Amino acid sequence: MFSTDDTIVAVATAAGHAGVGLVRVSGPAAASVGFGLTARTTAWPPRHAVRVSVATVDLTADALATFFPGPASYTGEDVLEVSAHGSPVILAAIVRRSIELGARPARPGEFTLRAFIRGKLDLVQAEAVRDLVAAVSPAQVRAAAAQLEGSLSAALVQQVDSLRRLETLLEASMDFPDEGYRFIEPPEVHAALAAVAQGMACLVATGGRGQLVRDGARVVIAGVPNVGKSSVFNALVGADRAIVTPIAGTTRDLVSERLVIDGALVVLTDTAGLRDGADVVEAEGVRRASAAVDTANVVVVVLDGSRVMSDAERALLASVADRAHVVVRNKADLACAWIDGTDALPVSARSGQGVPALAAAIARAVSGLGGGDAESVLVTNERHRVLLARALDHVRHAAEGMATSGHQLPEEFVVADIRAALLALEEVTGRRTADALLDEIFAGFCIGK
Amino acid sequence: MPAADFDVIVVGAGHAGCEAAWAAAALGCSVGLCTLSTTTIGTMPCNPAVGGTAKGQLVREIDALGGLMGRAIDATGIQFKVLNQSRGPAVWAPRAQADKQRYAKWMAQALATTPGITIVEGQVARLALQGGTVTGVSLVDGRAFSGRSVVVTTGTFLNGVIHVGDDRRPAGRVGEPPSVHLGEHLRALDFTVGRLKTGTPPRLSRASIDFVGAVSAGVFHVEHGDEPAVPLSFLTPEAPRNAVVCWKLHSTSGSHAAVRRHIARSPLYNGQIQGIGPRYCPSFEDKVMRFPDRDRHLIHLEPEGLDVDEIYVNGMSMSLPEDVQREIVAGLPGLETARFLRPGYAVEYDFVQPTELRHSLETRRIRGLFLAGQINGTSGYEEAAGQGLLAGANAALAVKEQAPFVVGRHEGYLGVMVDDLVTRGCLEPYRLFTSRAEHRLHLRADNADLRLTERGRVLGLVDDARWDAFEARRARLEANRRTLRSTSVTAPSGAKVTAEDALKWQEVTATRLVEAGIPLEHASAGGFDLATLQTEIKYGGYLRRQDAEMRRALHAEFQRIPDDFVYRGLPGLSAELVQRLEEVRPSSLGQASRIPGMTPAATVLLNAVLSRKIDGIDGVTSGA
Numbered sequence A: 001m002f003s004t005d006d007t008i009v010a011v012a013t014a015a016g017h018a019g020v021g022l023v024r025v026s027g028p029a030a031a032s033v034g035f036g037l038t039a040r041t042t043a044w045p046p047r048h049a050v051r052v053s054v055a056t057v058d059l060t061a062d063a064l065a066t067f068f069p070g071p072a073s074y075t076g077e078d079v080l081e082v083s084a085h086g087s088p089v090i091l092a093a094i095v096r097r098s099i100e101l102g103a104r105p106a107r108p109g110e111f112t113l114r115a116f117i118r119g120k121l122d123l124v125q126a127e128a129v130r131d132l133v134a135a136v137s138p139a140q141v142r143a144a145a146a147q148l149e150g151s152l153s154a155a156l157v158q159q160v161d162s163l164r165r166l167e168t169l170l171e172a173s174m175d176f177p178d179e180g181y182r183f184i185e186p187p188e189v190h191a192a193l194a195a196v197a198q199g200m201a202c203l204v205a206t207g208g209r210g211q212l213v214r215d216g217a218r219v220v221i222a223g224v225p226n227v228g229k230s231s232v233f234n235a236l237v238g239a240d241r242a243i244v245t246p247i248a249g250t251t252r253d254l255v256s257e258r259l260v261i262d263g264a265l266v267v268l269t270d271t272a273g274l275r276d277g278a279d280v281v282e283a284e285g286v287r288r289a290s291a292a293v294d295t296a297n298v299v300v301v302v303l304d305g306s307r308v309m310s311d312a313e314r315a316l317l318a319s320v321a322d323r324a325h326v327v328v329r330n331k332a333d334l335a336c337a338w339i340d341g342t343d344a345l346p347v348s349a350r351s352g353q354g355v356p357a358l359a360a361a362i363a364r365a366v367s368g369l370g371g372g373d374a375e376s377v378l379v380t381n382e383r384h385r386v387l388l389a390r391a392l393d394h395v396r397h398a399a400e401g402m403a404t405s406g407h408q409l410p411e412e413f414v415v416a417d418i419r420a421a422l423l424a425l426e427e428v429t430g431r432r433t434a435d436a437l438l439d440e441i442f443a444g445f446c447i448g449k
Numbered sequence B: 001m002p003a004a005d006f007d008v009i010v011v012g013a014g015h016a017g018c019e020a021a022w023a024a025a026a027l028g029c030s031v032g033l034c035t036l037s038t039t040t041i042g043t044m045p046c047n048p049a050v051g052g053t054a055k056g057q058l059v060r061e062i063d064a065l066g067g068l069m070g071r072a073i074d075a076t077g078i079q080f081k082v083l084n085q086s087r088g089p090a091v092w093a094p095r096a097q098a099d100k101q102r103y104a105k106w107m108a109q110a111l112a113t114t115p116g117i118t119i120v121e122g123q124v125a126r127l128a129l130q131g132g133t134v135t136g137v138s139l140v141d142g143r144a145f146s147g148r149s150v151v152v153t154t155g156t157f158l159n160g161v162i163h164v165g166d167d168r169r170p171a172g173r174v175g176e177p178p179s180v181h182l183g184e185h186l187r188a189l190d191f192t193v194g195r196l197k198t199g200t201p202p203r204l205s206r207a208s209i210d211f212v213g214a215v216s217a218g219v220f221h222v223e224h225g226d227e228p229a230v231p232l233s234f235l236t237p238e239a240p241r242n243a244v245v246c247w248k249l250h251s252t253s254g255s256h257a258a259v260r261r262h263i264a265r266s267p268l269y270n271g272q273i274q275g276i277g278p279r280y281c282p283s284f285e286d287k288v289m290r291f292p293d294r295d296r297h298l299i300h301l302e303p304e305g306l307d308v309d310e311i312y313v314n315g316m317s318m319s320l321p322e323d324v325q326r327e328i329v330a331g332l333p334g335l336e337t338a339r340f341l342r343p344g345y346a347v348e349y350d351f352v353q354p355t356e357l358r359h360s361l362e363t364r365r366i367r368g369l370f371l372a373g374q375i376n377g378t379s380g381y382e383e384a385a386g387q388g389l390l391a392g393a394n395a396a397l398a399v400k401e402q403a404p405f406v407v408g409r410h411e412g413y414l415g416v417m418v419d420d421l422v423t424r425g426c427l428e429p430y431r432l433f434t435s436r437a438e439h440r441l442h443l444r445a446d447n448a449d450l451r452l453t454e455r456g457r458v459l460g461l462v463d464d465a466r467w468d469a470f471e472a473r474r475a476r477l478e479a480n481r482r483t484l485r486s487t488s489v490t491a492p493s494g495a496k497v498t499a500e501d502a503l504k505w506q507e508v509t510a511t512r513l514v515e516a517g518i519p520l521e522h523a524s525a526g527g528f529d530l531a532t533l534q535t536e537i538k539y540g541g542y543l544r545r546q547d548a549e550m551r552r553a554l555h556a557e558f559q560r561i562p563d564d565f566v567y568r569g570l571p572g573l574s575a576e577l578v579q580r581l582e583e584v585r586p587s588s589l590g591q592a593s594r595i596p597g598m599t600p601a602a603t604v605l606l607n608a609v610l611s612r613k614i615d616g617i618d619g620v621t622s623g624a
């Protein structure tokens, strides 16, 4: 069994990069660990950064220490935050010294866990913290930060409120038939359901975009053999990941790499050159390549500018015309064999010429996916997306039921869908109980015999 | 085990006690049924009616398990009506006006002829205990009986006090002494005891009211029963007879002004009453004071029986002094000259917080002791009867050392009610509402037998006659399903479709199909055969969707929590919540999540601990 009675410590900034690093100590002994670290003996001023010098066996470092007494702290417990130079060596020394002073190394996510179980974060926010820590692209960071501020919950409040209002009014008419009338008429119910469905559909639609932000856009490089696809892939990745040879048909299997291109998180995939009549192994490679192209978010078509364009290449270009794509005229270091340059991007994988422009073009294509800007993405978590989609399905079902029955569908069936929708939404936002429902009914209406 | 006087002792012969005694006897136990008076068995102290929203469904469930209430009301009801008929099948709720005297007599007779039941007249003062186990009861008059299980169903009698204005006196019901000894005894045993209040309206003389005149003056509206009347029991072979009409009227601003003028004399408003009353059944004072902008409230006049003069003034429960009540009533249209028989009153009484109970209705504190009915904080005859049946059956099962009988929330309102009580406790008198059920589409009045009779049969509650009738009904349903699938009809468009598909159209009912010559069997008087068939087919999509939701929810119900689970020391649970969890001792994660104050975060945490996934945030969130 684990416990939260003890004091934990860890480096709270991502490893390696930052100029300033943060060590966080949380738990009942946070203040006294701080005394030991800094040789300070007087009480910490709450929430004020204090200039200190941290002495460990190996070194002495200048630092800023801030003490947050619980419950007004990140974890809800007493928290001491020490910021020092971001060198891993210095930060590790501070952590080691804290452990000597009685803290225990925090397990991954344990600060967030403590915040969550002390009610400082709701489930959505806790998940957002996890996403934030794991974020690699700026869009991911923005989306996770928005959730941390509770903006998904806030965006759902309106839908949840109107569903609850409908439920209350419909329940009141069913449980108190003596009153002999409806508290809400079917057309109003229908209109309200339609409005909720529309609002939710917008949120769910950002879910597809949210998935791109979370998992990265699938960017697939395609072309006929030997045009330099693998070379372009390597140039973008910045490493010799894919095998490059002068032999047409070199690449067989898919080669993928997750990377940030100009701020956009993508999964870049190199494929086998598309052609007919190859051997069994290559034919399988071509099949996989086509499948990857079909499910790509963005297709990068690589052409060899030193040769005349083939029919197969023209067909490929035509097939991606109405999808997100980027056309590359590779081998731009060689003489151009084309009469019409079209709008293909001149790139030389060999010399590196045009590669930054290609990266920018890919990032533009990614950010143009699914409409809307990255800031408006609220649903980045798959669990939320599934729950929202389920709720939306129920709201639509209710609205359809009303429409197809000419508003004759009995209330309890409408309510069954409303409740199922609420149940799903409340897994995101928190739950209302049957008693709370009755409270609202009694507060609002004079009911009862 | 030394021979006991009785296997099961039932204290109290109200609606809970009667069903408890019957159920224990049906399971083969010898039963001692103790009552303050043999003349008050099955008394209805308040409104002369059985059934209504959610309650009607509950009566059908009691009946499906073999209980008495449905048959009693069918035999003695004087007006039958299904409420909510303008709405959907899941909220259709049968209800009947009762002839109170005949109802009580029928009940007493039924118990007298049930083998194994001995009626004991006297006041139970104490429980006999040995260690943590109950071994019998002792009476005020010094008699003592030993028993292996005891079911206490003492209604409003525990330390009961009734109020009419500033006239307050100890009483269980008007004219009956309270149970003070037993009340004190239960407090001394450390049970968490609270105080609730309920009320009843004045009674008027039927002979003194000019109904014909008031109806022709347009101030009363006649309310007829349904024709044909729909019975409450699955066993009633023919439609019962509607023997009376009721009347509806509205209060006037004059009567409201009288309430306001005298409000300081209402024990509810001057602090004399401490107990908490039901919001769903507000007193007339409350209606007037809390909703000042309503200029009229609905009132029903209901005869209390065929050969009694009493008229029950439904909607006017009051505890104002008698002279004020007279003034208010005389200010109502059509009642200016009505003779006032008895004032309304409020009664305050002790109840035991039902979080003291397990789902079997056995107390956690004392083995073999079961509580049922108003003592558990509920109000209403049907709620009492339902608990009585379960407690009586479980008392018998305990004697036989068999596992308790628990109805799930997805199986019946019985299950919803018991789980609500033992999980959430009572802050006000508890009444069932259909909105309390998660799986309402499934918990209908028409299919209570399909949900429960088989379980009752396995247990031994359902006798051969009922079982045969049930099997025949099930066979008819199956035959009807086949008939619908194999018969084709012509749609308005001229196309041929199956009768089953036709029944899905809005304007087509099963009755219309029968009229059109499709041979659907419909033998039951209540129209259950066609009702079930029609609902299953018309709303099949919805029922299947709710089933899917139900299966999702059942997951948490099957995540068991051991009885000795240690909550103390679990991080993230407030001290208050730990205390609640220790009181309630939820048996499943689903039950835990319904405890007041349980946040989704706390539920997730508990789940993580239970499934030993507590190694960091990943484990915790994946449990959600």
Ligand SMILES: Cc1cc2nc3c(=O)[nH]c(=O)nc-3n(C[C@H](O)[C@H](O)[C@H](O)COP(=O)(O)OP(=O)(O)OC[C@H]3O[C@@H](n4cnc5c(N)ncnc54)[C@H](O)[C@@H]3O)c2cc1C
Pocket (backbone or CB within 6 Å): B011, B012, B013, B014, B015, B016, B017, B034, B035, B036, B037, B040, B041, B042, B043, B044, B045, B046, B047, B122, B123, B124, B125, B153, B154, B155, B156, B157, B158, B172, B173, B178, B179, B182, B198, B199, B200, B281, B345, B346, B347, B372, B373, B374, B375, B378, B379, B380, B381, B384, B385
């Ligand atoms: C004034 C009043 C107004 C009410 N108003 C409403 C209302 O508006 N709506 C509603 O739904 N319900 C109302 N009720 C509640 C409804 O009547 C009860 O919920 C229901 O009858 C409770 O059934 P029960 O079996 O628990 O108890 P009861 O029917 O009260 O039966 C209690 C039994 O216990 C016996 N008893 C008590 N003490 C002892 C003892 N020490 N030894 C032996 N026997 C004992 C009594 O003789 C009696 O037989 C009202 C009740 C009262 C009294």
Ligand SMILES: Nc1nc2c(ncn2[C@@H]2O[C@H](COP(=O)(O)OP(=O)(O)OP(=O)(O)O)[C@@H](O)[C@H]2O)c(=O)[nH]1
Pocket (backbone or CB within 6 Å): A223, A224, A225, A226, A227, A228, A229, A230, A231, A232, A243, A244, A245, A246, A247, A248, A249, A250, A251, A252, A271, A272, A273, A274, A330, A331, A332, A333, A334, A347, A348, A349, A350, A351
């Ligand atoms: N001059 C020149 N040669 C290039 C350039 N890019 C690739 N090549 C050469 O073209 C040949 C094929 O390169 P690959 O990257 O293997 O081509 P590919 O499209 O992946 O080929 P397959 O996997 O066989 O379909 C190699 O000999 C590369 O060195 C370029 O920009 N300029």
Ligand SMILES: [Mg+2]
Pocket (backbone or CB within 6 Å): A229, A230, A231, A242, A243, A244, A250, A251, A271, A272, A273
């Ligand atoms: Mg290649």
